[in-house]
Amino acid sequence: MAAGLISLVWLALTEVWLGSRNSWIFLNYENPEMPPWDSSDWGPVFFELRILAAAFTVIAVSCTALRLFPARWVLRGAPLCRRTWPAFAVGFFVLAAWFVHSVTPYSAPGYDHPPHAPxxxxxxxxxxxxxxxxxxxxxxxxxxxxxxxxxxxxxxxxxxxxxxxxxxxxxxxxxxxxxxxxxxxxxxxxxxxxxxxxxxxxxxxxxxxxxxxxxxxxxxxxxxxxxxxxxxxxxxxxxxxxxxxxxxxxxxxxxxxxxxxxxxxxxxxxxxxxxxxxxxxxxxxx
Missing domain, CATH: 3.30.1560 (Mago nashi protein)
Structure with missing residues (x-):
């Protein structure tokens, strides 16, 4: 659990460091050197894996936290500590909130150069x-x-x-x-x-x-x-x-x-x- 929390803190700090060019925004990146009919660009793969790693880490930490709950805590006739689906629900909620916060408004990674179009x-x-x-x-x-x-x-x-x-x-x-x-x-x-x-x-x-x-x-x-x-x-x-x-x-x-x-x-x-x-x-x- 401690390793998962440390990983989440590191992911959060690196996202803050990226600023407006966060992991989700890099999925909008299109390599200008790739032909438009070629979809084999591997550029966003790192950030796709990073997002998946964050989601699975949240699920793992949530699942571990559930196992620490007292056995007397019951949800729908079964001890909460034996449930797994709440961990996936937490992971989905965190992923959805991160997505909505990061992708709006639309932007793409790039240098802030003045366009100069009259x-x-x-x-x-x-x-x-x-x-x-x-x-x-x-x-x-x-x-x-x-x-x-x-x-x-x-x-x-x-x-x-x-x-x-x-x-x-x-x-x-x-x-x-x-x-x-x-x-x-x-x-x-x-x-x-x-x-x-x-x-x-x-x-x-x-x-x-x-x-x-x-x-x-x-x-x-x-x-x-x-x-x-x-x-x-x-x-x-x-x-x-x-x-x-x-x-x-x-x-x-x-x-x-x-x-x-x-x-x-x-x-x-x-x-x-x-x-x-x-x-x-x-x-x-x-």
Missing amino acids: MRILHLQKRGLRFYETTVNMFRFGQVWVQRVDRRLFQYRFQARLALSLLDGASPAYHRAQAMIQSPELWKRRTPPPRMMWSWNAEGWYVVLKDSQLLAFTTESGTKPPAEVTDLFHELEKLPTSEERSFAFRDVCLGFCYDPVAALGFSILPQRNRLLSSSTFVRSGF
Whole structure:
């Protein structure tokens, strides 16, 4: 029993040392060098074994503690010290509490490097259990990355397609994008905070300006995106591409934690927190 308690203390201390990059979050890690169709990545195996070791240690300590109970303590006609299922119940409860505390909000292990994207637009459509996400990210020098993700709930690993387009600095679309980035109306506008969509069918538009102003327009909140946002999105989405690649995401919550903020590219927890803290939201409407 003493060895089990020492092991649990060591596991707890190392989890605290890991901080936001805890054992559960490492299960969201996807090796960018692995092909998207190859699921043989052994990176998360260590943390899977670590989680299992913690669960079995809790069960073992609980079972040992039960054996120390007096024989006169009876549960449903049998001495409690002879019961085993309460130990498994304690182990399951501890594992579930650890899971819920660790995986929300969605995040992935990585370095906290500033993204530096002047503009991001996400169009999200939910149809039943499926999500169709298209994100347009505009960077400096006219680089436009279009990311498309088709995923569903109860799916651990889902693929994404990324395409690069180059926008001429003298083109009207480039000037419209710059005007939208500096738009006083968008910077003054306030929307409800972005949330996971729970309606069977729903649609949302999400805009991030200079990685510090987040706007969410969704059918669930009854807010509509400005025409300048949707028109520019469709125009940039249709640009000819010069480079395409595929990669994958993982969500240990089976799609229930991966939300619009993560889809916008803020999957590193400190980046997410900075974006949400710098944006001002309203409870409902405008």
